[in-house]
Amino acid sequence: MKRLISLIVGLLAICGLLAYAGHHLQASSGSTGSKVLNLYNWGDYIDPQLLTKFQKETSYHVNVETFDSNEAMYTKIKQGGTHYDLAIPSEYMVAKMKRAHLLQPLDRSRLTGLRNYDPQFMGRSFDPTNRYSLPYFWGTLGIIYNDRFVRPGTVNHWQDLWSGKYRDKIMLIDSARDIMGMALASQGQSMNTTNPQKLRAAEQKLTRLAPNVKATVADEIKMYMTQNEAPLAVDWSGEAAEMLANNHHLHYVVPSEGSNLWIDNLVIPKTAQHDRAIYAFLNFMAEPKNAAQNAEYVGYATPNRAAKALLPAAVRDDHQFYPNTTTLHHLEVYRDLSPTQVGLYNDLYLEFKMHH
Amino acid sequence: MKRRFANIYLIIVFAILYAPIIFLIAYSFSQGDTMTNFHGFTWRHYQTLFSDTRMLAIVANTLLIALLSALIATLIGTLGALSITRTTKRVTRESLLTLNNVLMVSPDVIIGASFLIFFTMLKIPLGFSTVLMSHIAFEIPIVVLMVLPRLREMSASLLDAAQDLGATTRQLLTHVIIPFISPGIFAGFFMALTYSLDDFAVTFFVTGNGFSTLSVEIYSRARQGINLEINALSGVMFLFSLLLVGGYYWIQQASQKRRQRKREVVS
The missing domain is CATH 3.40.190.10 (Periplasmic binding protein-like II)
Structure with missing residues (x-):
């Protein structure tokens, strides 16, 4: 019992010390x-x-x-x-x-x-x-490619991803709005379309991309790409900047026909x-x-x-991250859609993921 | 042969458990900025860590919250466990226990969100006090669960014997019950401590007004990719917990020796 009490007192003393230290540290940076x-x-x-x-x-x-x-x-x-x-x-x-x-x-x-x-x-x-x-x-949404597997200059547009050359070679960021938007942009549509027919057409187009898709992943995409696991990926520019800094074989392209601007x-x-x-x-x-x-x-x-x-x-002057004015003009900010419209995007995207 | 197999198995298990931590700490000495390649030895990340006063203040806050909340939760939880075992009516006892367990299994996010709504309804400004209160609240059930089994193991005849020898209720508690259940109390305290240290979900909802803890800070850095300063911090924290465990072991050894000596003197 005595030991327990002395332990409690000791802990309280440590707490006091920590409180003082924390307060002092915050005060030294002037926040109080x-x-x-x-x-x-x-x-x-x-x-x-x-x-x-x-x-x-x-x-x-x-x-x-x-x-x-x-x-x-x-x-x-x-x-x-x-x-x-x-x-x-x-x-x-x-x-x-x-x-x-x-x-x-x-x-x-x-x-x-x-x-x-x-x-x-x-x-x-x-x-x-x-x-x-x-x-x-x-920033933007765009394509990251590895010049060890993909010749520079051969991938400039969304449509290039559908090429038969890239079977099982592409990693996609797991985001309904972005991937559906990519398919829409490749068909020359607005990334904010709410027309169900156009969206369905985009979903069908995505399904045709499925054989080329290696995986749909989230943050891990950065790690995979830096470790040369896949030749191509679709991701945001912020993430791309980090990948490029860690692997000099990687490059980032913003398709000039249109993409997302965040x-x-x-x-x-x-x-x-x-x-x-x-x-x-x-x-x-x-x-x-x-x-x-x-x-x-x-x-x-x-x-x-x-x-x-x-x-x-x-x-x-790095056009990867500061695209030229023509490309910039084609970039679209996502509109805040109604819950039912967002639901449609999500459902169609889910259908694509199931095919895949 | 069997012995050797057991040893190899043990070594593999421990290697798997410790490898990620060692990997993490090793990279805190890398000259690079990411964990993809090792680039030679440097103390740089430790220097940035120790000059980052905001980070150090957060570390102090986190430890303070953890120790203080674990201490208070252990007090309340132990008393709770005592009263649960003393309840003679079976239905009441079982329902008390079930209520305790519901808190254990309900998801942190739900607990966090409900605390947020609760505190804002009462107009309590979010910050140190709200984090402390919510940590105490989710730690109490853990302490109760750790202390209860020890109380159940204690035979009633032990208490009867003490009372026959003339122990008052107070002496019964301080000289018989608490020494007997103290391993459970310690276990409860340390469990509560670790729960508090790594809780993100509840803490996130109830932090505010300039107060933050480590888990919240580290999670929110993830968008940019976690830099090696965090590795350095992990290294320091790991060393700290090693010292803590070592200290606890040393205290136990010392007190055991003392007890042994006492016994020898008596016999």
Whole structure:
């Protein structure tokens, strides 16, 4: 019994020590003061050095909290009990949050960096007048090929994947909207089609792709491709950038006839409390130098035109990740479809997976 | 022959259990940035880890939550187990146990979501206190389950004998029951500790306002691919748990020796 009590006391002492250490660590980075900004972000999606710089310049400390999916973030914000000042949802989630009245409109008169943004990424269908959101990073859906198995230049379009040469050679990302969208784009249709006939035609076309498909996988696709397991894959540019960094035989192509454009955006949730800090941060991140530094750290494409100009030429002129204007014009942002329409996409995709 | 086969089997099982951890830690010394190829030795990832104050604060928070919640849950759970065994009516006892087990088997996601709704309904701001409370709540059933079997093993005659010798109720508890069930209590405490350390589903729902734990942080880094700083952190945590287990073993050995010596003196 005595031993038990001394153990409890010891544990409490350790707890006290830990509480002190945790508090001290947080205080040393200044997060307990009143001048704070609560940022709700994807994990490792901002250069930590920028946060230090922001604090030095404005004396606002940024508390970063992280989420791992749009849906999880939505739930947390919708339920309340939190005080996030800024969040970074993807485009379809911006539309959803807007409809659920979870967002505050931006006060344009307080934004100084608006003209730095490329108009290509402004005013898209999910927020036509950018009343609620500013673009943070963007990317595409495309084809990754390994030049050890596929001659460079032979795969440029979605249609090329249907070639008889690639039997059992393609890996697909397991996502209904993206794979159905790919089939639609290959037929010259919009990736947002809600016409059941066109969708069925796309599904039939997908079924013809089945013999070429080696596997439909999720995140593992990165690992397989870096280890030369498959010659071809369909995946997002963010994932592709990481694969390319680890295997120099890999290349990324955005089909010029059309593909998906995704955009992650900065928004102000209804729960925001630190008005001044928010605008200071938005303006800080819009500054070309900072946006460029962030883009170099994260490795995604920046929607900030002035920042892009500051990136090394090798990055800036890389058509894999900054496609040329014609291709860019053919890219489509996914529209937020109604539940029944999403259901149709999912059902048809499931049928394709069953064939396969 | 049979002996040797048993040894080989044991070695294989342990190798399989430990290989992933060792693999992970080995790569924390790699000069590269990913786990695909090993590129020569460096301490770099440990340097970034120890200069990342946000990460260290999260580690401190996680350990604090784990220790404190395990401690409180062990207290409450042990008392709960005591009262469950003392219930004489069979129906009540069984239903109490079933209620306890339902919490054990219900999915973490459901528990997490219900806590989130509960806390926001009561207007409790999410953060340290909500994480602590929910961890205590899901650890209690585990402690109860670990302590109960020890209580069942205890024969009633032991208690009768103590009472015959003039032990008060209080002495009965502190001198007979608790020493007897302490292995169960320790087991419960350590189980609760590990449950708390690696819980993601419940914690995710109830964190907020700048407070975060390791599992939530690591999960949300997965979108970008986990960097080797996490490997370095795993290495440190593994060393920490080795020290913990070693310390526990050493304490046990020491107290056993002391007890033996006492017995020798008595005889």
